[in-house]
Amino acid sequence: MLVALLILIAGFAILIKGADFLVGGASSLAKNHGISNLAIGLTVVAFGTSMPELVVSLISALSGRNDASFGNVIGSNNFNLLLILGLSGMITPLVVQRNTVRFEVPLSLGAAIILYVMVNDGGVTLESTGAPGMLDRGDSLILLVLFAAFLIYIYRTMHDGASLEEVQSIPIYTTPKSIFFIIIGLIMLVGGGKLVVDNAVFIAHEFGLSEKLIGLTILAAGTSLPELATSLIAAYRKNADIAIGNVVGSNIFNILLILGVTGTIQPIGYNPLLNVDLQVLMGGTVLLIVFMFTLNTRRLDRWEAFLLAASYVAYTVYLIANDSGA
Numbered sequence: 001m002l003v004a005l006l007i008l009i010a011g012f013a014i015l016i017k018g019a020d021f022l023v024g025g026a027s028s029l030a031k032n033h034g035i036s037n038l039a040i041g042l043t044v045v046a047f048g049t050s051m052p053e054l055v056v057s058l059i060s061a062l063s064g065r066n067d068a069s070f071g072n073v074i075g076s077n078n079f080n081l082l083l084i085l086g087l088s089g090m091i092t093p094l095v096v097q098r099n100t101v102r103f104e105v106p107l108s109l110g111a112a113i114i115l116y117v118m119v120n121d122g123g124v125t126l127e128s129t130g131a132p133g134m135l136d137r138g139d140s141l142i143l144l145v146l147f148a149a150f151l152i153y154i155y156r157t158m159h160d161g162a163s164l165e166e167v168q169s170i171p172i173y174t175t176p177k178s179i180f181f182i183i184i185g186l187i188m189l190v191g192g193g194k195l196v197v198d199n200a201v202f203i204a205h206e207f208g209l210s211e212k213l214i215g216l217t218i219l220a221a222g223t224s225l226p227e228l229a230t231s232l233i234a235a236y237r238k239n240a241d242i243a244i245g246n247v248v249g250s251n252i253f254n255i256l257l258i259l260g261v262t263g264t265i266q267p268i269g270y271n272p273l274l275n276v277d278l279q280v281l282m283g284g285t286v287l288l289i290v291f292m293f294t295l296n297t298r299r300l301d302r303w304e305a306f307l308l309a310a311s312y313v314a315y316t317v318y319l320i321a322n323d324s325g326a
Contacts, residue, residue: 001206004199011195012222015052018188019226022051025181028173050253051186052223055193058262060215065201066269069262070119070135071215072223073254074277077112078216079224080247081284082312087228088235088243089305096244096298104248105292107150109285111255114146116278119270133270140263147256196222213323216277217316224250244300280315284308 026047053076060069088094119133173181196219204214227250234242262268291304 075220086309
């Protein structure tokens with residue numbers, strides 16, 4: 001057990017460092033082409049920090065561990081939205097660009113709703129029978145098409161706004177060095193992801209925990225550590241666009257890209273018990289929209305951020321108390 005735990009920790013460390021290499025190389029290339037902080041947060045950083053979720057979800061799905069695959073993505077999104085934004089907003093109130101409030105945050109809500117409809121085929125039948133749903137290749141291709149549309153939207157808007165103050169330092173490398181970092185990062189992500197999935201499932205079985213709970217908590221928190229570090233550092237440096245853009249971008253990436261790629265390669269069976277977790281995600285996103293449109297418009301105040309973080313704590317307690325076991 002101790003060996004498995006140590007390997008799990010080592011796997012997360014390799015995942016995070018791999019993502020760091022990937023983000024460093026990709027961000028360097030992006031900055032060389034004059035891309036703004038917000039655009040990097042919504043694309044390059046979000047993609048790089050979502051790579052652990054992609055690797056873990058894909059490995060889980062290919063191993064037939066569907067609850068861990070779905071749980072990792074849904075749990076990561078809840079971790080991002082409630083805890084990371086909550087902690088970031090408690091460090092400093094987050095004031096963001098108008099497009100983020102009017103378009104990106106609603107887009108993340110829309111992605112969650114689309115996923116909910118896809119895996120439930122309407123929801124009522126599956127809830128009443130307990131039969132698992134399925135994210136098949138057709139659904140997954142639709143997610144990828146929506147992801148492509150999101151990238152087009154980002155491309156068309158990334159140069160529209162005024163330049164943002166350069167608060168977060170992004171190192172600039174030569175092109176060969178940037179590509180080298182990207183390749184090394186990808187290799188570390190795959191290796192670390194394999195270690196994480198195998199040992200997390202082993203530990204879950206040893207403690208009698210369900211793969212669903214492990215996916216929603218340990219895998220979700222572990223693969224979201226890059227988002228946590230990125231957003232907290234950005235909040236400390238008062239770069240709200242990176243802090244919130246990273247979270248919102250990652251949540252959109254997780255559903256549209258990660259589940260899209262995973263489901264295209266290997267259709268994923270869906271456990272309707274995860275509907276509660278999807279509903280938490282949708283409800284939390286609606287709450288964020290309300291916060292951004294009330295009182296101080298386009299600003300997440302500290303007390304609002306505290307409510308988000310407290311909601312995540314309550315949600316985690318609920319998960320543990322209602323786990324059905326392995």
